[in-house]
Amino acid sequence: MKRQKLFREINADLKKVEKELDKFLNVDDPMFSQTCLYLLQAGGKRLRPSFTLLAGKFFDYRFEKLLPVTMAVELIHMATLIHDDVVDASLTRRGRPTLTAGWGNTVSMATGDYLLAKALELIVKIDNPAVSSILADVCIEMCQGEIQQIKSSYDTTQTLKQYLYRIQRKTALLIGLCCKLGAKVSNANPRQIWLMSKYGNYLGLAFQIVDDILDITANPKELGKPVGGDIRQGIITLPMIFALKDSSQKERLKDLLGRKTKTDAEVAEAIQLIIQAGGIDKSRKIVEQYIDKAKANLQELPDVPAKDALIELANYMGERSY
Amino acid sequence: MKRQKLFREINADLKKVEKELDKFLNVDDPMFSQTCLYLLQAGGKRLRPSFTLLAGKFFDYRFEKLLPVTMAVELIHMATLIHDDVVDASLTRRGRPTLTAGWGNTVSMATGDYLLAKALELIVKIDNPAVSSILADVCIEMCQGEIQQIKSSYDTTQTLKQYLYRIQRKTALLIGLCCKLGAKVSNANPRQIWLMSKYGNYLGLAFQIVDDILDITANPKELGKPVGGDIRQGIITLPMIFALKDSSQKERLKDLLGRKTKTDAEVAEAIQLIIQAGGIDKSRKIVEQYIDKAKANLQELPDVPAKDALIELANYMGERSY
Numbered sequence: 298m299k300r301q302k303l304f305r306e307i308n309a310d311l312k313k314v315e316k317e318l319d320k321f322l323n324v325d326d327p328m329f330s331q332t333c334l335y336l337l338q339a340g341g342k343r344l345r346p347s348f349t350l351l352a353g354k355f356f357d358y359r360f361e362k363l364l365p366v367t368m369a370v371e372l373i374h375m376a377t378l379i380h381d382d383v384v385d386a387s388l389t390r391r392g393r394p395t396l397t398a399g400w401g402n403t404v405s406m407a408t409g410d411y412l413l414a415k416a417l418e419l420i421v422k423i424d425n426p427a428v429s430s431i432l433a434d435v436c437i438e439m440c441q442g443e444i445q446q447i448k449s450s451y452d453t454t455q456t457l458k459q460y461l462y463r464i465q466r467k468t469a470l471l472i473g474l475c476c477k478l479g480a481k482v483s484n485a486n487p488r489q490i491w492l493m494s495k496y497g498n499y500l501g502l503a504f505q506i507v508d509d510i511l512d513i514t515a516n517p518k519e520l521g522k523p524v525g526g527d528i529r530q531g532i533i534t535l536p537m538i539f540a541l542k543d544s545s546q547k548e549r550l551k552d553l554l555g556r557k558t559k560t561d562a563e564v565a566e567a568i569q570l571i572i573q574a575g576g577i578d579k580s581r582k583i584v585e586q587y588i589d590k591a592k593a594n595l596q597e598l599p600d601v602p603a604k605d606a607l608i609e610l611a612n613y614m615g616e617r618s619y
Numbered sequence: 620m621k622r623q624k625l626f627r628e629i630n631a632d633l634k635k636v637e638k639e640l641d642k643f644l645n646v647d648d649p650m651f652s653q654t655c656l657y658l659l660q661a662g663g664k665r666l667r668p669s670f671t672l673l674a675g676k677f678f679d680y681r682f683e684k685l686l687p688v689t690m691a692v693e694l695i696h697m698a699t700l701i702h703d704d705v706v707d708a709s710l711t712r713r714g715r716p717t718l719t720a721g722w723g724n725t726v727s728m729a730t731g732d733y734l735l736a737k738a739l740e741l742i743v744k745i746d747n748p749a750v751s752s753i754l755a756d757v758c759i760e761m762c763q764g765e766i767q768q769i770k771s772s773y774d775t776t777q778t779l780k781q782y783l784y785r786i787q788r789k790t791a792l793l794i795g796l797c798c799k800l801g802a803k804v805s806n807a808n809p810r811q812i813w814l815m816s817k818y819g820n821y822l823g824l825a826f827q828i829v830d831d832i833l834d835i836t837a838n839p840k841e842l843g844k845p846v847g848g849d850i851r852q853g854i855i856t857l858p859m860i861f862a863l864k865d866s867s868q869k870e871r872l873k874d875l876l877g878r879k880t881k882t883d884a885e886v887a888e889a890i891q892l893i894i895q896a897g898g899i900d901k902s903r904k905i906v907e908q909y910i911d912k913a914k915a916n917l918q919e920l921p922d923v924p925a926k927d928a929l930i931e932l933a934n935y936m937g938e939r940s941y
Binding site: 326328329380383403404406407408409410411413414415417418420421422426429430432433434436437439440441443444445447448 | 648702705730736744751752754763
């Protein structure tokens with residue numbers, strides 16, 4: 298539906314990215330072809346390649362130069378999803394069984410490693426040392442976000458600042474980078490690259506907060522996985538941080554969120570307490586602020602059709618949280 | 620003991636590699652610094668950097684050009700060890716608790732990813748696209764070896780050819796590559812690079828077969844982990860393949876090795892059957908053949924002191940299996 302319209306500018310090229318990814322992952326090994334095909338077919342929005350292509354559309358757009366970047370960022374993203382599912386022992390994602398559920402942890406870990414290695418293959422072939430280097434750095438930072446998340450599990454004393462630091466690395470950095478590299482590869486000037494990067498970064502923060510909201514409020518069918526996953530896994534998200542501060546039953550909430558094992562009833566109770574304390578509403582306000590900041594960075598950039606798409610994407614992000 | 624003598628040629632530079640690795644892994648994140656330091660201190664023989672440096676000594680040796688290669692191969696090796704330990708749920712390695720045992724699977728997986736990302740950081744900075752590309756390829760092939768191992772678990776019908784294909788990718792390729800890159804970076808000619816690569820590859824095969832022998836025959840204290848680990852995990856190694864063919868009780872052995880769970884008594888019985896069937900002796904003969912092939916590739920190369928070290932290393936590999 299919306300995707301068609303949003304991505305009108307890049308739809309044909311996005312299909313080419315899809316096809317190239319398919320080809321790229323379908324050669325070496327029958328087992329990996331199976332698992333990777335499963336992952337590719339599970340779909341996802343190909344949000345990261347879209348950002349790169351749309352950012353490129355503002356400037357000197359050359360698909361063949363953007364292609365390896367779009368593929369590398371999507372492979373990095375896919376690899377982190379799989380390893381996250383292994384770590385979280387997630388059984389469903391996007392409404393389908395995860396790789397972990399179908400093939401087990403060992404195959405999943407190996408597939409994640411394989412996707413990272415394939416990303417590396419692309420990255421070293423990119424004929425632009427600065428771009429390669431930026432992509433290598435983002436992998437390191439994403440691992441740091443991952444470890445940050447592990448370290449802060451079940452820690453109900455964590456601050457807003459710690460949360461933002463974590464999602465910056467876990468999500469926002471890569472989305473910011475997708476926009477940045479789309480501009481950089483398309484010969485934007487430094488100021489334009491910076492603005493595009495800021496747009497993506499703020500949108501990435503908004504995106505992750507929306508995900509964290511939906512993990513609490515969504516219809517499980519629409520979410521494609523059970524609600525309350527973060528609560529079960531001890532990942533303390535923004536709505537929880539607000540609720541831990543404002544709830545009239547904050548000791549009870551603290552106790553619930555800090556427990557290593559929780560019954561379904563306890564998860565449901567925690568969700569109620571978070572909503573009652575206004576944790577969701579407050580988080581939505583933050584989302585709106587980040588979306589506004591994201592859009593503000595676009596103002597100075599050329600008025601091309603892709604700009605409307607990036608604005609619509611930002612607005613869509615806000616609507617998703619309801 | 621022996622290491623001092625074997626590595627006389629490169630000992631000072633090997634210490635520098637160690638120091639640089641330490642520095643390189645000790646900057647970004649307190650948690651990763653801890654886990655990585657633990658891994659570095661657990662030691663290991665730094666065999667892969669040694670091969671690269673020794674191979675370099677045959678030609679135009681420049682330490683500063685070899686350094687990033689030695690660090691990258693060691694990081695790749697460390698990352699695969701950690702992910703292997705997660706997959707195998709190994710609790711000890713080199714006589715110390717594994718990272719997995721001490722920090723859990725999540726931290727271990729993240730640390731493995733982080734080491735790969737740090738290797739990537741080095742690889743993209745190497746000012747030689749061919750070298751970067753070779754390093755990227757080896758990561759892919761190693762993942763394929765990993766998946767091959769997973770796929771063939773508990774499969775008692777696997778052939779010698781399948782076994783060799785697997786250890787080629789899992790172990791020999793990287794060791795061959797260490798030798799190859801040491802020569803390549805030091806301006807060896809194509810024939811010399813090829814010979815050095817063959818040396819490393821044959822030695823890598825011998826090395827893995829010795830490991831597989833020791834997993835059955837060693838003193839657990841010397842091994843630094845319990846014996847029979849492969850048997851427990853359903854990894855069918857060369858001594859088992861020989862024994863499955865030759866044992867007078869091959870049906871019993873097949874039944875034992877194919878079981879997903881085994882008692883300690885069953886593991887001990889399997890070990891006895893493998894030894895009785897001559898699986899160990901036959902495997903040692905193969906090791907000797909590979910060591911001879913490895914050394915034969917050195918003949919044509921310049922007679923430098925490092926050549927003696929490589930020959931001694933090959934001989935030492937053979938002695939290790941007794």
